[in-house]
Amino acid sequence: MSSNDKETSYSDLKTLLKKGSGIIVDVRTKDEVDRGRIPGSIHIPVEDVESDMSLDSAEFKSKFGVAKPSLDSSELVFHCQMGRRGAVATEKARSLGFNNARNYAGGYKEWSEKEGK
Template structure:
């Protein structure tokens, strides 16, 4: 079901973040995010992905403090704890036209285990 172009690996994510580019979106609950998140990520709960990713650029910037990615951005990545909600969020974003949105399937669990904190 998951095709490789819809997922990003731990090492590729590290590279993306090291470049300081891309937008990483944590789609877990606020409680989960409060316990730890990947640095530089913004928080959009999975149930809000469609509405928040549909905001115009000014509203998005004002709400999240970051520039909204373009529809063809290859640097839009969603993640959750284990990958399932991230995949759902990726599908939602793709249905809105973010055709290169990807899911970090390893999620925060893998990030933490690999010492990415």
């Protein structure tokens, strides 16, 4: 884990994706997501984080096709393009009780550079 418990690194995110057990939430706009995304991520625009993360488990699964993370999940990561909106989304999730939610501060910008996309 990153030394900052609210952030995760590129290598930590790669590990999480390999395990296949984490929830990566892309909080960018639909237009941004349509231009490229981290494989396996789900799209929840930053302005919808509070309402979508407040859905009950069945509604969340129906809307996003994945199980809603538990409040104590250490594998819930938010990201945007360069880190700012991801940090906002992480704080929103933490305010809802997802106390271990983290922000991938490098965002899609770092991801696409390292992945050669």
